Amino acid sequence: MTSTGSSLIVNPRTISKELEAKISAAIAGVIASHDVAKLTTKLVRQAVEKEVHVSLTNHKDVLKRLMHQELRKLKAKKVAKRAAPEPWKMAMRREAIVKGLNRVYQMLREAESFPSWGLHAIQSLYDLQSVEKGEVLRLATLYARLIGSRWLKEDRHADWAVGTVPTPTQLVNAITAVYLVERLGVSHSRRVELLDFCDRTPAVYGPKELLGWNPAEGPPPADDKSGASIYERLTSGLVLWHHSRALGISIGFTLPQLLQHLLPVYPYKGPGDLPPREYEDQALRCFEGSSNLVQMRRGLAFLLLTQRDDGSWVTESSESDATQRYFSTVQALWALCEPHRVGFAPAFPEATPILELHLNADIEIVEVSSTSSASPASYGTSGADPEVEAATAAAPSENEDVATRVTFLQGLLDQNGNVTNVSAALATHVLNTLADMVLTVDILKSTGVGRTINKLRKHATPAVAKAATQLVAKWKKDLL
Numbered sequence: 248m249t250s251t252g253s254s255l256i257v258n259p260r261t262i263s264k265e266l267e268a269k270i271s272a273a274i275a276g277v278i279a280s281h282d283v284a285k286l287t288t289k290l291v292r293q294a295v296e297k298e299v300h301v302s303l304t305n306h307k308d309v310l311k312r313l314m315h316q317e318l319r320k321l322k323a324k325k326v327a328k329r330a331a332p333e334p335w336k337m338a339m340r341r342e343a344i345v346k347g348l349n350r351v352y353q354m355l356r357e358a359e360s361f362p363s364w365g366l367h368a369i370q371s372l373y374d375l376q377s378v379e380k381g382e383v384l385r386l387a388t389l390y391a392r393l394i395g396s397r398w399l400k401e402d403r404h405a406d407w408a409v410g411t412v413p414t415p416t417q418l419v420n421a422i423t424a425v426y427l428v429e430r431l432g433v434s435h436s437r438r439v440e441l442l443d444f445c446d447r448t449p450a451v452y453g454p455k456e457l458l459g460w461n462p463a464e465g466p467p468p469a470d471d472k473s474g475a476s477i478y479e480r481l482t483s484g485l486v487l488w489h490h491s492r493a494l495g496i497s498i499g500f501t502l503p504q505l506l507q508h509l510l511p512v513y514p515y516k517g518p519g520d521l522p523p524r525e526y527e528d529q530a531l532r533c534f535e536g537s538s539n540l541v542q543m544r545r546g547l548a549f550l551l552l553t554q555r556d557d558g559s560w561v562t563e564s565s566e567s568d569a570t571q572r573y574f575s576t577v578q579a580l581w582a583l584c585e586p587h588r589v590g591f592a593p594a595f596p597e598a599t600p601i602l603e604l605h606l607n608a609d610i611e612i613v614e615v616s617s618t619s620s621a622s623p624a625s626y627g628t629s630g631a632d633p634e635v636e637a638a639t640a641a642a643p644s645e646n647e648d649v650a651t652r653v654t655f656l657q658g659l660l661d662q663n664g665n666v667t668n669v670s671a672a673l674a675t676h677v678l679n680t681l682a683d684m685v686l687t688v689d690i691l692k693s694t695g696v697g698r699t700i701n702k703l704r705k706h707a708t709p710a711v712a713k714a715a716t717q718l719v720a721k722w723k724k725d726l727l
Contacts (some may be wrong), residue, residue, distance in 0.1 A: 366424055395433050485505060642655055650694060
């Protein structure tokens, strides 16, 4: 009998792994149902013995070890909860999203015929249901299927008669339609005809006819007749390439040929440096996101406050334009959604060399512009190395968080691919700067700067190798 009066089934000499798992589960249940501050070993032991029917009188060391293990798990969960707080105003945002989804479907039902933005709605709802849950997931899935069913009933091919040669615009629209509709599991009736047309040799249309420019020959023209910006033309090319690749269609250009024209759109420019239309395109198509939670929450609050009673978002100037009303509403829905990771993006090995070239070119542009802006006299007066000044011209300010500054310094060492080939002056500058900073174990782990500095111990310059060794020793002494 135990102190609690329950009968024991066994009184084992040793505790097996399976029994440990049962004891851990019982301890977790005790911790969850009691105030941790008032828990004692005796209280936990009595509760566990009653739960698993095993005497732990001779196994108190095992009990204590498992107790500490469960307490550490509890502490880790609390820390993780503080580190990743609940999304801001999520309940209100989901309520607004549901109203917006209802409005989007109602707008499509009110249209006399299948609207020009109907396929875009299918794509948006399909993507939305992949990252959402609950009522939003249910409605997005339902409305995507209903819109797809409506699309099947429409006279969708009046502009491309069977047996005729489509125009470039009709061909692009057909590629888009086949790709989007088949994501719903609906077979497109013109798929075979489309594939046969695109397999003709020689090809009927090339990139110039489909895009208005040929990525293999040069960048998008500055004087586009349609008024589209370079951001819109590049985006249209990427979307068409993605759709055609998914369908196994060749359209006369490759992804690396498109990506080689990315440099003209970097770096991002401010509203005073671009016309309003181009700045809007840049913000909508090229913005990489922000970690500024204050600004993001202000934007979310603005959307929550400006949603109309019917669930839409629309300005007074576009109130009578159904297309503009739809796009305003869908963009607001996406902004209110909480981002989720749903897997890894597809990898395109053929694009790796051109992207690495862009990375190096970006660094060279910064260095050249920085070097050219500095006068030779400034070097003589300050005594600083020209390469160091050029490399650190775009360095984060002292007000930035430590992790950002460490990442920048690490990038200076890694920019050429081999840390040991960095110049002695630049390496010394990085080592001195890091030595003056107060780092934590978390920063060292998240940035990997410790491994980078460790490689500098093999630098050809003895002074650099010695400084790197001393810095690593200092970190070990202070942090480990």
